[in-house]
Amino acid sequence: MMQSSRSLIQRLTPIFAARIRQNSRLLSSYASSSLLAKDPQSSPASSSGEESVHLSDNCVRRMKELQADEAKEKLLRISIEAGGCSGFQYNFALEEKPNDDDRIFERDGVKLVVDTISLGFVKGATVDYVEELIRSGFQVAENPSAVGGCSCKSSFMVK
Numbered sequence: 218m219m220q221s222s223r224s225l226i227q228r229l230t231p232i233f234a235a236r237i238r239q240n241s242r243l244l245s246s247y248a249s250s251s252l253l254a255k256d257p258q259s260s261p262a263s264s265s266g267e268e269s270v271h272l273s274d275n276c277v278r279r280m281k282e283l284q285a286d287e288a289k290e291k292l293l294r295i296s297i298e299a300g301g302c303s304g305f306q307y308n309f310a311l312e313e314k315p316n317d318d319d320r321i322f323e324r325d326g327v328k329l330v331v332d333t334i335s336l337g338f339v340k341g342a343t344v345d346y347v348e349e350l351i352r353s354g355f356q357v358a359e360n361p362s363a364v365g366g367c368s369c370k371s372s373f374m375v376k
Contacts, residue, residue: 270295270331271343272324273358279346280327289313292321292328293355295344297335305338305375309355338362338375 272280276293284291291311300306312330315321319330331339338360345358357363362375 268340270322270329270336270339270341272322272327272329273343273345275346276344276355277325277327279355281325283311284327290328292330293344294330295335295339295355295357296332297338307339307357 280291280293291313292315294308294310294312296308296310297305298308315330316332318333320333320336322329322331329344339357340362342360342362343358344355346355347353364375
């Protein structure tokens with residue numbers, strides 16, 4: 218039994234390593250081919266149009282509710298990772314301060330932070346907060362960079 222599980226691990230390791238390298242190349246090539254060559258600090262923090270990421274009314278309301286219970290201001294972070302059923306997936310987290318390479322988008326005192334690589338995947342997108350029977354949470358309601366995704370809206374394919 219121990220030998221068979223070890224040989225299975227040895228057979229699967231190169232497959233997983235190749236998949237990780239492929240995802241890393243996809244992320245790198247997409248980031249370099251998008252308009253990320255521009256200095257992220259050169260444009261204002263609350264950009265408009267396709268350069269920005271928008272917050273829905275529900276997203277702003279929920280973030281204000283979460284911040285009411287906190288002593289320090291919380292920032293909503295959206296980041297993109299390789300994975301999910303459609304190739305890339307959205308990750309949301311609450312943080313206390315932005316990183317040096319982050320872009321900050323603000324609406325009604327609520328701040329959304331996006332790192333420079335992830336920004337290429339979510340430019341022009343709208344972040345929403347939804348409450349459903351099976352779950353509630355932040356999700357990307359509209360993303361002009363995505364051509365498809367899963368029905369739960371947690372993963373997507375890029376154009």
